[in-house]
Amino acid sequence: MKKMFLHTIKFSSFLLFVFVAYGQNPLSISELKTNGTSGFPQRNAKVLIDDQHLRVSIVNDSNYLAVQAIIWKDNDNQLGKNSVGQISGDYSTLLVSTENGNKRNPDVDRSYSVNPLPHLSGLYYSTYSGKRKFIKTLADGTKVTYEAEATSPLKSDSKGRGNIEYVVVEEGQRIRIDTMLIPLAELNKKVADNLRVCYFVSSSSPALKFNSCGYQSKKDYFDQDILARYYQKIALENAPSTELNKLLP
Secondary structure, three states: HHHHHHHHHHHHHHHHHHHHHHOOOOOHHHHHHHHHOOOOOHHHOOEEEEOOEEEEEEEEOEEEEEEEEEOOOOOOOOOOEEOOEEEOEEEEEEEEEOOOOOOOOOOEEEEEEEEOOEEOEEEEEEEEEEEEEEEEOOOOOEEEEEEEEEEEEEEEEOOOEEEEEEEEOOOOOOOEEEEEEEHHHHHOOOOOOOOEEEEEEEOOOEEEEEOOOOOOOOOOOOOHOOHHHEEEEEOOOOOOOOHHHHHOO
């Protein structure tokens, strides 16, 4: 009886080992390109950009908009300092304009961010406030008034979800993948509507910044610096056989 019990334990342990090993079997780069990860329906998605640095894919069904970004050369999630001396980590932002044209709608258009600050994890959003006047005090005490684009404080009450993960592919690379899921109702949109978007990614270590819409700057820039005229227009089409509500449970 004792021998049979020990044999059963060994056999069960073997099955557990096989199951764990299979569950941890990494994707290849080719599989990652074809299928995405974490249940994202890559085959049904539109690709906003696909180059050696960044791929951004976007897809929607009747209830949700989902975005997945692969940052091919970001293999490190360490914190660092940005160009203005602030402690910063890996984050990404989907900038949204709900109307055609080159402008955003104050108090309507949102920006959704994943891990926007080192101490904020998950999906947050801010609402575009339009141009506002600010007063800056110079080193000599002089006060200067200027106009700049403004947004509301970050909020965490979205019904959506978002995360940043690092996956190790079978070729041995560690690759960063950002995924967000946003209810269409929060964008005041439905299937057959148009939407204008730009996806921005930032990494502190290594120091990287990319965007999906072709915006370039001769100096360092942040997501809010990207002008609305660069945003990419997409049609919200109900992708077949998707279960976006199951993304990022």
